[in-house]
Amino acid sequence: MKNIIFKRLIMIIPVLLAVTFLVFGIMEMTPGDPAIAILGADATPESISLVHQQLGLDQPFLVRYGKFVLNLLHGDLGTSYKNNLDVMGQLMQRLPNTLLLAGLALIFATAVGVPVGIISARKQYSLLDNICMVGTLLGAAAPNFWLGLMLVLFFSLRLGWVPATGMVSGAGFAKSLIMPVITLGFQSAALIARMTRSAMLDVLRADYVDTARSKGISESQVTFRHQFRNALIPIVTTMGLQLGVMIGGAVTVETVFAWPGIGRYILESINLKDTPCVLGAVVMLAIILAIINLIVDIIYAYIDPRIKSQYETITGKRR
Amino acid sequence: MAQHKDTKAIAIRSRSLLQESWLRFRENKTAIAGMTILVILIIISISTIVIDLVDGGATYDKYVISQNLRQKLALPSAAHPFGCDEYGRDLLFRMLWGARYSLFSGIACICLATIFGGTLGAIAGYYGGKVDNFIMRLMDVMMAVPATILAMAIVAALGANMRNLLIALAIPGIPKYARVLRSSVMTVKGSEYIEAAKAVGASDKLIILEYIIPNAMTPLIVQATLGVSNAIMSIAGLSFIGLGIQPPAPEWGSILSSARTYMRDAWHISVIPGLAIMISILALNLFGDGLRDALDPKLKK
Numbered sequence: 001m002k003n004i005i006f007k008r009l010i011m012i013i014p015v016l017l018a019v020t021f022l023v024f025g026i027m028e029m030t031p032g033d034p035a036i037a038i039l040g041a042d043a044t045p046e047s048i049s050l051v052h053q054q055l056g057l058d059q060p061f062l063v064r065y066g067k068f069v070l071n072l073l074h075g076d077l078g079t080s081y082k083n084n085l086d087v088m089g090q091l092m093q094r095l096p097n098t099l100l101l102a103g104l105a106l107i108f109a110t111a112v113g114v115p116v117g118i119i120s121a122r123k124q125y126s127l128l129d130n131i132c133m134v135g136t137l138l139g140a141a142a143p144n145f146w147l148g149l150m151l152v153l154f155f156s157l158r159l160g161w162v163p164a165t166g167m168v169s170g171a172g173f174a175k176s177l178i179m180p181v182i183t184l185g186f187q188s189a190a191l192i193a194r195m196t197r198s199a200m201l202d203v204l205r206a207d208y209v210d211t212a213r214s215k216g217i218s219e220s221q222v223t224f225r226h227q228f229r230n231a232l233i234p235i236v237t238t239m240g241l242q243l244g245v246m247i248g249g250a251v252t253v254e255t256v257f258a259w260p261g262i263g264r265y266i267l268e269s270i271n272l273k274d275t276p277c278v279l280g281a282v283v284m285l286a287i288i289l290a291i292i293n294l295i296v297d298i299i300y301a302y303i304d305p306r307i308k309s310q311y312e313t314i315t316g317k318r319r
Numbered sequence: 320m321a322q323h324k325d326t327k328a329i330a331i332r333s334r335s336l337l338q339e340s341w342l343r344f345r346e347n348k349t350a351i352a353g354m355t356i357l358v359i360l361i362i363i364s365i366s367t368i369v370i371d372l373v374d375g376g377a378t379y380d381k382y383v384i385s386q387n388l389r390q391k392l393a394l395p396s397a398a399h400p401f402g403c404d405e406y407g408r409d410l411l412f413r414m415l416w417g418a419r420y421s422l423f424s425g426i427a428c429i430c431l432a433t434i435f436g437g438t439l440g441a442i443a444g445y446y447g448g449k450v451d452n453f454i455m456r457l458m459d460v461m462m463a464v465p466a467t468i469l470a471m472a473i474v475a476a477l478g479a480n481m482r483n484l485l486i487a488l489a490i491p492g493i494p495k496y497a498r499v500l501r502s503s504v505m506t507v508k509g510s511e512y513i514e515a516a517k518a519v520g521a522s523d524k525l526i527i528l529e530y531i532i533p534n535a536m537t538p539l540i541v542q543a544t545l546g547v548s549n550a551i552m553s554i555a556g557l558s559f560i561g562l563g564i565q566p567p568a569p570e571w572g573s574i575l576s577s578a579r580t581y582m583r584d585a586w587h588i589s590v591i592p593g594l595a596i597m598i599s600i601l602a603l604n605l606f607g608d609g610l611r612d613a614l615d616p617k618l619k620k
Contacts, residue, residue: 018460029476141601143552145559146575146593149582153590157583248465252556256579266468267560270475282472286463 001301001308008297012290017069019286020279024065027275034081034273055081068279077280082272087280091262095284097167098254098261102246104177105185110239112189117196117235118228121204132193139190144249148183148256155179165258180257184250188242195238199231206230232303240296244289343613350609356602364419382412384567392585402587405577410588413569414595420570421599424485425551431489433543436496441535443497444504445527455501458494466491470553474562484563488553492546499542503535510534537614544607548600555596571596 035051036043043051052058056067071078077087116136120129156164156179168176203209204227212226213219251263258264262281269277301308344350371379387407395402401410443454461469473487507513508531516526555572557563564570566577571592578588 015460015463018457019463022460023464023472026472026476031478137601137604138597141548141597141604143555143559143572143593143596143600145556145572146589146596149575149579149589149593153582153586244465248467249556251467251471252559255560263468266471267562270471270562273475278472278475282464282468285465285468289463289465 001298004301005294005298008294012287012294015290016283016286020069020072020283021065023279023282024068027279028061030273030275034275038081072283077283078276080269080277081274082277087276090265090277091280091284094260094262094265097259098247098250098263099288101177101180101184101253101259101261102243102250104181105188105246106239106243108181108185109188109192109242112185113192114196114235116189116193118200118223120193120197121200122223124201124204133197136190136193139186140194142186143252144183144187145252145256147186148179148253151179151183152256165256167258167260180253180259183256184246184253188246191242192235192238196231196235199234200227203227203230229303233300233307236296236299236303240292240299243292247288247292248285340613344609347609347612349605350613353602353605353607353609356598357606360418360422360599360602363415364422367416368419379416382409383416383569384408392581392588394585395587401591402585404574404588405581405585410574410591413574414571414591417569417571417574417592418595418599420481420564420568421551421554421596424481424554424564425547425603428485428488428550428554429492429543429546431485432492432546433496433539435489436493437500437539439493440497440500441504441527441532444501444535445508445523445531447505451501454497458497461491462494464491467553467556470557471562474557479562479565481564484554484557488550488557492550495546496539496542500535500539503538504531507531507534541607541611541614544610545604548603548607551596551600551603 033048034055034057035048038051039047049058056064059067068078075088077091079086080090116132120132123129152164155161162178163172163176167173206227209222209226212222217225248263250259250261251267253259254261254264255267262285266278266281269275269281385408387403390399390403390407392405393399393403393407399409399411401414404410404413439454439458443451464472469491470487473490474483477483477486513526513530516530521529554563555570555575558570558572559576561573561576564573566573574592575589578585578592582589
């Protein structure tokens with residue numbers, strides 16, 4: 001198992017190299033000269049070329065890319081064109097906000113989605129099941145930024161229960177999290193509920209379930225120890241995918257709630273044509289996504305011993 | 320008598336795959352409901368485009384773009400069933416004229432992604448080995464960046480307009496369709512009729528185009544239909560954060576974006592466009608699910 005984890009960690013490196021190259025290439029095509037952005041439109045050619053030298057922009061593309069990768073290895077993502085701040089430092093301020101938001105949203109989505117899915121599957125075709133499934137269809141179709149606006153409209157402007165936007169420090173912090181978390185997690189809750197339902201239906205009438213019942217164990221034990229555990233793989237897959245989608249897609253929710261996360265940071269940097277910031281943030285997100293995928297794979301092995309032994313035979317063969 | 324029976328039997332047997340699928344699809348009421356909504360949306364989009372073409376954009380300029388500040392933020396009434404926006408423009412007209420952006424750009428974007436992704440996937444699946452490895456590692460790299468973020472970076476690089484938005488949303492979609500078609504091509508490749516075609520000396524091109532693609536298309540079509548709803552969501556989302564279709568064009572997401580400022584006084588501007596987006600996506604999802612069940616009964620649970 002340790003071997004597999006190590007191997008997967010090593011495999012992240014070439015992917016990251018390629019990702020940085022891809023994004024570096026995309027940002028290279030961005031129109032507009034950062035020197036003009038810094039100096040203003042009436043800058044003289046001499047001062048522009050001086051700034052180019054300072055930023056290293058006079059060097060060829062591959063040299064700059066190479067330098068970027070070397071610095072990345074030291075944990076240095078460069079400095080912002082706009083305010084000369086260290087990109088890594090700025091990211092470290094913003095990243096926890098997004099991770100907190102997405103993590104809580106995933107917990108919310110699981111806490112709602114899994115029970116709804118289990119109940120729907122156990123009472124298939126009942127009124128309750130139909131109501132839940134219509135709810136998940138609507139939930140999956142509602143754009144999250146619009147849902148956020150609706151929550152603000154109702155709970156902040158009408159009822160005044162929670163602050164409309166922003167991150168409140170101190171006692172109000174938890175309160176200011178409620179709406180962003182629900183907004184970001186709602187769609188995932190719907191998808192997790194649907195996935196849980198169909199995964200549970202798959203195992204509902206499996207032979208081993210009949211065996212378990214015939215042994216005379218209680219119905220809740222049948223549900224949780226025999227059915228749910230076997231239905232977990234697709235559910236965990238969906239959760240992992242959803243966490244990635246939420247971290248990447250948080251930008252709209254962060255915009256609605258003026259949440260100081262990494263999505264808004266990228267958006268602001270894009271609008272300011274601040275290439276090092278965009279690049280650094282995208283690379284950071286790619287690293288996080290790769291780690292999430294790895295964690296999901298490790299969780300598989302713990303849920304399903306069959307997968308664990310599969311992993312072990314793979315490493316055994318290759319060694 | 321006997322003759323009649325025979326012709327009837329033959330008629331039943333000779334139903335094409337398309338007819339068979341349609342018969343199954345027809346029985347699915349929610350799928351039909353989804354399709355009906357879609358048809359209505361398509362009719363709205365096409366008729367507004369036709370109106371624009373016929374009168375050279377006069378209606379568009381008069382009702383959708385030109386401002387009338389006297390009825391600024393007017394609430395829904397008999398004269399303006401959906402109310403008016405912050406410049407006094409009738410929201411109903413803006414919604415109708417905005418339908419085309421969501422629908423057609425969603426479809427166009429997925430067409431781009433399926434054509435490129437499908438081609439790459441078919442090549443990877445058919446040739447296997449090094450080619451497969453190279454293409455699929457490339458796809459892994461593209462999947463390593465969150466789709467929304469990749470789209471944002473591409474829009475930033477190319478500039479925010481309609482065409483670039485389509486490209487930016489199509490590119491992150493490519494790996495998904497490549498994977499889908501690759502795996503179905505690999506399944507079909509092993510079948511006996513492909514071996515037979517090879518044995519009689521058919522060329523690679525002929526085998527791919529004539530035998531493999533038609534047999535491997537079903538999962539791709541289903542994925543693509545469901546992908547359109549994702550694309551619509553992304554187009555609205557990017558326009559909402561200001562990287563998509565720019566105002567004054569009446570794109571639903573960008574209407575929502577400007578509605579935020581006036582939420583306290585004019586709830587209708589932020590409610591109606593979102594409902595419209597939700598209904599379109601719901602319709603596409605229902606249609607797509609129905610299509611999946613009809614085209615591939617094996618997948619139905």
